[in-house]
Amino acid sequence: xxxxxxxxxxxxxxxxxxxxxxxxxxxxxxxxxxxxxxxxxxxxxxxxxxxxxxxxxxxxxxxxxxxxxxxxxxxxxxxxxxxxxxxxxxxxxxxxxxxxxxxxxxxxxxxxxxxxxxxxxxxxxxxxxxxxxxxxxxxxxxxxxxxxxxxxxxxxxxxxxxxxxxxxxxxxxxxxxxxxxxxxxxxxxxxxxxxxxxxxxxxxxxxxxxxxxxxxxxxxxxxxxxxxxxxxxxxxxxxxxxxxxxxxxxxxxxxxxxxxxxxxxxxxxxxxxxxxxxxxxxxxxxxxxxxxxxxxxxxxxxxxxxxxxxxxxxxxxxxxxxxxxxxxxxxxxxxxxxxxxxxxxxxxxxxxxxxx
Numbered sequence: 001x002x003x004x005x006x007x008x009x010x011x012x013x014x015x016x017x018x019x020x021x022x023x024x025x026x027x028x029x030x031x032x033x034x035x036x037x038x039x040x041x042x043x044x045x046x047x048x049x050x051x052x053x054x055x056x057x058x059x060x061x062x063x064x065x066x067x068x069x070x071x072x073x074x075x076x077x078x079x080x081x082x083x084x085x086x087x088x089x090x091x092x093x094x095x096x097x098x099x100x101x102x103x104x105x106x107x108x109x110x111x112x113x114x115x116x117x118x119x120x121x122x123x124x125x126x127x128x129x130x131x132x133x134x135x136x137x138x139x140x141x142x143x144x145x146x147x148x149x150x151x152x153x154x155x156x157x158x159x160x161x162x163x164x165x166x167x168x169x170x171x172x173x174x175x176x177x178x179x180x181x182x183x184x185x186x187x188x189x190x191x192x193x194x195x196x197x198x199x200x201x202x203x204x205x206x207x208x209x210x211x212x213x214x215x216x217x218x219x220x221x222x223x224x225x226x227x228x229x230x231x232x233x234x235x236x237x238x239x240x241x242x243x244x245x246x247x248x249x250x251x252x253x254x255x256x257x258x259x260x261x262x263x264x265x266x267x268x269x270x271x272x273x274x275x276x277x278x279x280x281x282x283x284x285x286x287x288x289x290x291x292x293x294x295x296x297x298x299x300x301x302x303x304x305x306x307x308x309x310x311x312x313x314x315x316x317x318x319x320x321x322x323x324x325x326x327x328x329x330x331x332x333x334x335x336x337x338x339x340x341x342x343x344x345x346x347x348x349x350x351x352x353x354x355x356x
Contacts, residue, residue, distance in 0.1 A: 008160045010092045012052045017045045020087035024080065033080040048085060055163055057085060060171030062181060076172065076181035086185040089164065096155055097189050102199045107215040108192045114263050115316050117214045118272055124210040125256040126269035128221035132228040133260055134235065134251040139216035140182050140191060141174040144244045148194050165190075191215060194243070201238050206231060214263055225253050265317045272317045282314055283326060 010016060021041065025034045037044050051057025062076040078086065098109060106117035125131065136142065152165055169190075172181045180187040192215060202211050202220065208231065210221035220235075222228045232251050239245045254260070256269055265272040274282070286307065293303040314323055 007092050007156065007158045008052065008164070011088050011161070012049045014045060014049065016091050017048060017084070017088050020084050020091055021045065023087045023091075024083040028080075031080075037080055037084070044081070048081070048088075052085070052088075052164075055160065055167075058082075059085065059167055062172070073182055075183040077183050078181075083185065090185055090189055093156075093161075094189065097193050100155060100193060100196050102196075102203060104203075104212050105192065105196070105199055105214075106212065108188045114214065117212055118263055118265055118267065118316070121212050121219060121260070121262055121267045122270055122272055124212065124219075124221045125260070125267055128210050128223060129256055130222055130225050130228055130253065131256050131260050132220045132222070132232055132251060132253050133262065134218055134220075134232065134247050136195075136216040136239070137246045137248045139245070140180045140187065142178055142245055143180050143191060143194055145169045145173070145177050145179075147244055148190060151194065151197070152190075197242060198235070198239060201242075202231075202235065206234060217263065219260065219262060221256065228253050264313075274314055274317050274319050274322065278314075279322060282310055283329075285310055286326060 018041075021037070025038070028034050029038075048057060059078075059082050061079040061082060063079070064074055064076050067073050067075055101109060104120060106112040106114070106120070148169065149162070149166060153162060156162055156165075168186055169180075173179045180191055195213065195216065198218070199211075199213060202208050202218075208220050208222070212219050220228060220231055222231065232253070236247050236251075239247055252260075259266040259268050261267075261275050262272075264275060264278040266275040289298070289303055289306045289310075292298045293300070298306075311323060
């Protein structure tokens with residue numbers, strides 16, 4: 001395996017730092033922390049360059065908050081200066097992570113993503129009658145730092161860069177020597193890279209041609225449930241022994257025509273639909289957006305932008321009828337006998353006609 005060295009100088013180049021600032025600030029130019037950084041951009045980037053080369057630029061400043069999407073997660077958003085640093089690191093290191101990945105790994109990769117993973121899963125569902133669905137229990141909170149650094153050392157031979165990776169890992173932990181902060185760019189790449197050995201094991205040792213992984217969600221397709229049960233036992237043992245992780249109990253094995261929940265959708269041979277949880281979340285979010293508009297917190301343009309973003313997610317799978325029903329349910333709520341639709345107005349008039 002060829003290792004790559006002498007990367008820290010490239011990371012600290014002024015052109016790379018400026019590109020990192022632009023990528024970190026994209027879509028956030030109105031935020032005060034971004035504007036403060038931009039006012040003294042040259043001085044900020046010079047200080048970052050010198051701190052990178054010395055190895056003492058401050059890291060580990062997080063803003064923690066909780067989201068429920070769909071389950072409760074604690075997000076640790078790094079300070080803007082540190083996000084610029086993360087982008088500077090990944091501008092140079094991302095191609096090396098890319099070379100280590102197999103084709104059917106879809107998270108944190110250009111040209112891949114959620115919809116490409118779903119399309120691949122639909123194709124594999126049509127090629128095999130059974131599937132095995134697995135994911136890692138509390139993955140980001142469970143990644144062991146020492147094993148991750150060992151894998152990074154196999155890819156990078158720049159000691160100064162490895163020291164930076166070590167600093168980024170040591171500034172956050174959920175247990176001694178474990179854990180990656182959710183919401184950090186470097187954490188996403190580290191987490192996706194850490195499961196690379198699992199991809200190689202499934203493809204090269206178990207020789208499974210129908211396999212897809214998106215971060216810690218992975219699925220294998222095969223000709224029968226008994227064979228996939230053996231695959232499950234082998235993967236469970238490999239994940240525990242080689243990666244120090246634990247799969248969620250009772251991985252799911254079923255027939256492909258029954259559908260598989262994957263990345264917010266239910267995957268069938270050749271197509272997918274929004275699963276029940278995604279439909280419920282979409283309804284709740286659309287209603288919350290409409291309430292903000294009715295309360296005067298959002299104008300019409302802001303409401304449209306948020307609704308279009310939500311419907312853009314729902315438009316990929318087969319969901320036209322569902323989207324029509326949801327949109328038809330939006331709008332002002334009736335007050336008293338005030339109707340919402342023309343049909344409701346006719347029903348009201350009919351009820352008010354005199355009897356006899």
